[in-house]
Amino acid sequence: MTGQAIPLDAETKAVEMPEDHRDELRLWLRLLTCTTLIEGEVRRRLRDRFDVTLPRFDLMAQLEKAPGGMTLSDLSKRMMVSNGNLTGLVERLVASGHLDRRTSKADRRAQVIRLTDLGRAEFKAMAAEHEGWIADLFTGLTRKDQDDLMRLLGKTKLSARAAMGDTP
């Protein structure tokens, strides 16, 4: 029922037949659908409720966890987006008064980014509601479901990283 190969001819055909990976593909597509679905809803609510984009919210979320500020490179790694992307994102949030950018004293190449008081205040208000939205969206899962899913996603992350050659 779940793509179990019928053992007919297994020995004669096994070598020449390309392996069937449709199950993994379906799993990946479902993972992607799930994420896209939730992400879209969060994006919509952030805009309707606070007139803010998801990337800006994510950026502020990172900074809120780092009171001492972060460099663009730090942010880039954490958020898994390109450096060039962050340059523009930070630029707009500095312009709107949510972020503060200054050159690091220790390393004049680096820019240290911090939340301003305004940025922190607005983020906290948004984050509180946001947390509620997420809880709502996952209401259909039992506590055990959530734990299982958490564990399996952790395993998936490790698997993916291993397959992409993570060690360097």
Added chain:
Amino acid sequence: MTGQAIPLDAETKAVEMPEDHRDELRLWLRLLTCTTLIEGEVRRRLRDRFDVTLPRFDLMAQLEKAPGGMTLSDLSKRMMVSNGNLTGLVERLVASGHLDRRTSKADRRAQVIRLTDLGRAEFKAMAAEHEGWIADLFTGLTRKDQDDLMRLLGKTKLSARAAMGDTP
């Protein structure tokens, strides 16, 4: 250990304390990280190996499953992207000879999009490799892990749709 509420004072504090939803938030962030990680790797490989973007690949994948073609609205719903987005995406793939676009005879508002022979041939070559990449990325999961994950993601999808008011 996993955010189990300590039952101290549960009865007196339960009402006035705002609920704690950090576990759901962590689950969501992990889901997002997982997807972003894999998506980025797939995007990179598609570009390095075939010089194609992920959105183009996704679009062709939808069309490959619909030999009779699909309208922009169909595609828009399936791919969960805006109509305007598809207009441009299709435009570029028509220009490169991968897609064919024609006005529907039944409904002159609708555009029917199909893969050309070139498009189908190129997609098949890409899809074969792509399937292998996905399988690699999920190698660290046992068959049972995969089944469990599939089931839990299905449940998550339903939960999310329910929370966003799916019925209309």
Added chain:
DNA sequence: AAGCAATATTTGAAGCTTAAAATAACTTCG
């Protein structure tokens, strides 16, 4: 200390993405 490799960031070009407004064609209901 001079040169060279590595690191941090910015810039530029192209493409992706969305929301909202505009256009066009169909359907319905009186």
Added chain:
DNA sequence: CGAAGTTATTTTAAGCTTCAAATATTGCTT
């Protein structure tokens, strides 16, 4: 039939995103 509402698509403006090339600064090696 014809007005009014609905559906399919395109257009527009703004922002996001990436990669690759350019710039600036640091650290290392001789």
